[in-house]
Amino acid sequence: MSNVRSTSIMGREFGDRVVLALVIIFALIMLAPVLWVIGLSLKANAELMADTNSVFRTPYTVMNYFNILANSSVFRWILNSLIVSTGLTIGTLVLCSLAGYGFARLNFPGRDILFVVVLLGLAVPEQAVLIARHQIFGILKLHNTYQGLILPGLSAPFGVFLMTQYFRAIPKELDEAALLDNASRFKIFWKVLLPLTVPAQATLGIFTFLWSWNDYFWPLISGTKNTMFTLTVGMASTQTNFAQSEGLGFLMAQAIFAGAPILVLYLFFQKYIVTAVSGAAVR
């Protein structure tokens, strides 16, 4: 019996080791491009022009990072991205929470049809409405403004769907207990239900922020002035020569600089991101 057990434990340990080795290999594969970018950012542009394999040799330099601080508009672009992403995230959370509560808890004529109409928004690609939206924003003089960059993203059918499902999953007895506790409808929403949706809010907030931070298409069209570039558009605008052959180190330093906030966001909210990705949020 003990032999069987020790064999089983040995087998499991061996299996664990194989899994660990595979995980390390896959992690290195995933990490390799990041390490490559970091390496390139620490090399002088001239050296990389001669041979990109110089990344494996000394000397290394932080001049590219100093150049960002001294010469680039990257701080402005980061600020723009922060304003747009934060504004969009807050706006999306507010609107989707209200809509989700409405669809989940309020009875009004046409509710179910309206919900389907909202969900149909998921099926409409951004490109299909681009020209009309560009014209409307042009007429309203919203191009090259923060409102112009934020407003289109506020129509978030996925967010409405997510929050609706989350509100529906909260037992109605809580509403009823609060009603008997003399709470108004808004108080029930604000004090009882909304705090319970924090996991869904975090999931939606992170996804919205990441999507907005990485968005390139609409900011490229709406924000045409250098001072209104978001980070993605701004970085693309610095690529002035073929394949970035003359400023590769500088570009990579900018990429690291731009990615840092997102990395911090991942580190702080990784629990919610994992939950969101695994689809377990709406439970």
Add this chain to the structure above:
Amino acid sequence: MTAHIEIKDVVKRFGAATVIDHLSLSIDPNEFMVFLGPSGCGKSTLLRMIAGLESVDEGTISINGQRIDNLPPGQRDIAMVFQSYALYPHMTVADNMAFGLRNIGVAADVISARVAEAGRMLEIGHLLERKPGQLSGGQRQRVAIGRAIVKEPKAFLFDEPLSNLDAALRVRTRVELAQLRHRVKSTMIFVTHDQIEAMTLADRIVVMNNRKIEQIGTPMEIYSRPATRFVATFVGSPTMNFVPVRVAGGETGGATVTLGDGTQVKTAIPAMKLDPGNFTLGIRAEAVRVVADGQGVTTGTVDVLERLGERTLVYTKLKDGSVIVAEDIGYSRVAVNDTVSLSIDGSRVHLFDTSDRAWHCEEGING
């Protein structure tokens, strides 16, 4: 502060389905009233109508003479304990209890005092800063009751509050509820499908079935003088025995009934009230005893034995195939397949006619 609750001719419909059908009921001040019935009989719906969580389609509900069915739930001065407890998961125990009081603008020091007093009364004072997720089922139950108590309402409504507890905790909480009702002088309405809860807690029981009230009475009235066959079936464990019998008629005094196997049983049910014909005889197990051979009115073969400790239930098959559950002492010597002699206490039997109307001993017709 207590409530006299008057329910007059109320009707509740969900779409085309009528779930409460012209029901009237009066609940006295300080009374502990239990709504008892199977799932879907409408008892929880009726409770929710009193609470204001369901609208009243017809009829009225009043508390102390004031009509309340048109008031929102928070203005009816009643508190409710839900089956799922419905505690606010993100609030501490103290905040759960204080939430309702804050909403009506009660002063902070009064709230603190009431919460502390409820915590002391329910022995949850040391849990006030915890959140519901950190509590056991029994503790959550106490918090839910505490949340109701601090409001000092005119009436308490309990919607199957013990059904989520395990068996041992359910018994303990039941006893505590019985103690609580003497400390908190208020009208209480308790919904359950558990007849033991109903029998042990109630001043009066409302037995409901199929959208209607079958009987209202004290626990012993319900048990010993069931108004209908449904009540007789639903209340009591084991279920009352039902045996088809024939009443010959032409007698004075107690009626004699003839069982399927030809056995005649002299009952204390007045014969003059009964029309001759077919009836169903209802006998609780404790009225059918296993006795020494030859001393009973009939015999049967033991099918199953249930030893409950202080007594033994003997499932006996009579000659005509009908089964009667009889009682014997805890240390019964009876074994399966034995032939046993059974005595039937004719003063504790009931007759049900073909329309399910019940006939009892002494006072005659009931129901």
